[in-house]
Amino acid sequence: MCGIVGYIGKRNAVKVLINGLQRLEYRGYDSAGLSIVENGELVTFKKKGKVAELVKLLEDRNFDSTVGIAHTRWATHGEPSDINAHPHTDNSGKISIVHNGIIENYHSLKQMLISKGYTFVSETDTEVLAVLIGYFYEKTKDLEEAVRTALSEVQGTFGIAVLSSYEPDKIIAARRGSPMIVGIGENEFIVASDAAAIIQYTRQVIYLSDNEMVTLNRESYNTKTIDNVVTNNIIHLVDFDLSKIEKGGFEHFMLKEIFEQPQTIRDSFRGRLLVEEGEARLGGLLPVLDKLREVDRIIITGCGTSWHAGLVGEYLIENLCGIPVEVEYASEFRYRNPIIRKNDIVIAISQSGETADTLAAVQEAKQKNATVLGIVNVVGSSIARETNAGVYIHAGPEIGVASTKAFTSQLVVLSLIALFLGRMRNLSKIEGIQIARAIKELPSQVEKILDKAEQIREIAREFSYSRNFLYLGRGYNFPVALEGALKLKEISYIHAEGYPSAEMKHGPIALIDENMPVVFIAPKDEIYDKVISNIEEVRSRKGRVIAVATENDERITKFAERVIYVPDTLPMLTPILTVIPLQLLAYYMAVELGCNVDQPRNLAKSVTVE
Ligand code: G6P
Numbered sequence: 293m294c295g296i297v298g299y300i301g302k303r304n305a306v307k308v309l310i311n312g313l314q315r316l317e318y319r320g321y322d323s324a325g326l327s328i329v330e331n332g333e334l335v336t337f338k339k340k341g342k343v344a345e346l347v348k349l350l351e352d353r354n355f356d357s358t359v360g361i362a363h364t365r366w367a368t369h370g371e372p373s374d375i376n377a378h379p380h381t382d383n384s385g386k387i388s389i390v391h392n393g394i395i396e397n398y399h400s401l402k403q404m405l406i407s408k409g410y411t412f413v414s415e416t417d418t419e420v421l422a423v424l425i426g427y428f429y430e431k432t433k434d435l436e437e438a439v440r441t442a443l444s445e446v447q448g449t450f451g452i453a454v455l456s457s458y459e460p461d462k463i464i465a466a467r468r469g470s471p472m473i474v475g476i477g478e479n480e481f482i483v484a485s486d487a488a489a490i491i492q493y494t495r496q497v498i499y500l501s502d503n504e505m506v507t508l509n510r511e512s513y514n515t516k517t518i519d520n521v522v523t524n525n526i527i528h529l530v531d532f533d534l535s536k537i538e539k540g541g542f543e544h545f546m547l548k549e550i551f552e553q554p555q556t557i558r559d560s561f562r563g564r565l566l567v568e569e570g571e572a573r574l575g576g577l578l579p580v581l582d583k584l585r586e587v588d589r590i591i592i593t594g595c596g597t598s599w600h601a602g603l604v605g606e607y608l609i610e611n612l613c614g615i616p617v618e619v620e621y622a623s624e625f626r627y628r629n630p631i632i633r634k635n636d637i638v639i640a641i642s643q644s645g646e647t648a649d650t651l652a653a654v655q656e657a658k659q660k661n662a663t664v665l666g667i668v669n670v671v672g673s674s675i676a677r678e679t680n681a682g683v684y685i686h687a688g689p690e691i692g693v694a695s696t697k698a699f700t701s702q703l704v705v706l707s708l709i710a711l712f713l714g715r716m717r718n719l720s721k722i723e724g725i726q727i728a729r730a731i732k733e734l735p736s737q738v739e740k741i742l743d744k745a746e747q748i749r750e751i752a753r754e755f756s757y758s759r760n761f762l763y764l765g766r767g768y769n770f771p772v773a774l775e776g777a778l779k780l781k782e783i784s785y786i787h788a789e790g791y792p793s794a795e796m797k798h799g800p801i802a803l804i805d806e807n808m809p810v811v812f813i814a815p816k817d818e819i820y821d822k823v824i825s826n827i828e829e830v831r832s833r834k835g836r837v838i839a840v841a842t843e844n845d846e847r848i849t850k851f852a853e854r855v856i857y858v859p860d861t862l863p864m865l866t867p868i869l870t871v872i873p874l875q876l877l878a879y880y881m882a883v884e885l886g887c888n889v890d891q892p893r894n895l896a897k898s899v900t901v902e
Pocket of ligand 1: 595596597598641642643644645646647650693694695895896897898899
């Protein structure tokens, strides 16, 4: 969602902060700002719009400061504006804070502060926290203590960084429900909500836990809980390199990430497939092996694209393992008082590992004594740490707001889990070997699909006139229809709906006329013939059919105006291939329409608020 970066050390703080903001901009981007202490004074610059606007504001000014905090925002309280942008200052103008998350009791805190004569200039909950810290500072004359006391009054979530000209050689940061990572350099520290802003300077990091705060001086740091108990943190090594968060010659991160998929898919199964035994080795599940043997039901939860991956997971696990599976939006699960029985296992899927609803669903499931597993991309993220066990997808940093490579890696990991659980139950060795072999083939098959990018670009050009799209698929490819439609909506703002193909006749068929493009996901599987009947239904109403089909399927050309072929694989693995043309189609449509692919309007990469 929003991005935070703070720096204290020997370098020019403004340069480090701007660089950090640019790396974090994918998380939220309606305004940006920074505070530094320059010649003993706290100075703040903030601007509505992208980081580039802030850069313009700072042009032609020179700063020497080596300490500062900065923020890129995705509005929750208060519309995007210069005033509502972070940082926010207290009434003395000497304490500045940046904040991710939501202060739920900001209204009552604000009333309390107003009654004591404090004033506010913005509509944000963050300013209330800044003023509250100022209020406690007047009493304690100790910044760390003021921050700690203020945070203990706060309900809600926060990742914050605080800077003050009262104590200029210090940054204080804290978290509850919103990530905060401290990069440890040589006589310098960089604190950020995302490792992407840190790794250029250091690989050594500590991850703050919920209700934990850190005080960074130039040479040292200390951590404690908001209840004032000293804590010890293990230093972790972040293992991705800078090239992974740069565009590497591609026009957009999204395109780069689509093209990375042969590699990211390989990374997801590397070291985990025992082809000759027809098994999967998943070390992350060993701590819960007994539970997995006894499991009676699996509940998969997640949001957005991760929820779509969960739907494919339902088909995979039910078909291969005979275990009943339910898939539920995390936002519903958390508030629905879900029934969790003794032998139920909950699997939370999240690229970022920070989505607020998914994290809350994990906590709800734990509260009800469920065993909770994570399928997560970001190592060390909140969901990874909250779950009892899990499997990292190893897709590397995903920067494009529309998720692509994380989805295919989630599907690979779900296939591995299904294989793993299946072999613990009734799945035969022969079937296991077939599946393992087919998984190994996926990277080269994805490469073949990527070779068709130009053809898909032409289709996008041809259909970019349309304001509506329908995506239809069945079985394993019904969730792919949903995902294809979501990609298109997210980045090109074209209205698109995904449906199970057969469900079309119960409503959406009314929309079909000669202007309506319908994308059919129709690989050669057990229900291929049924899908062909559905295509005929569309054709007879003059709908324009684009089909994603299996190589060498000549028959489909009779029914579809455009066909994009994908290589043949097992039906259970088809989503990993069929989704790729749909990612490219959405991408090229958005480019064709001049949309900002990597930073679509109103969206955020990681939604850390409800
Ligand atoms: C946001 C992103 C989506 C993503 C969803 C879940 O809405 O824009 O692309 O699928 O969050 O994110 P997660 O990190 O939990 O997978």
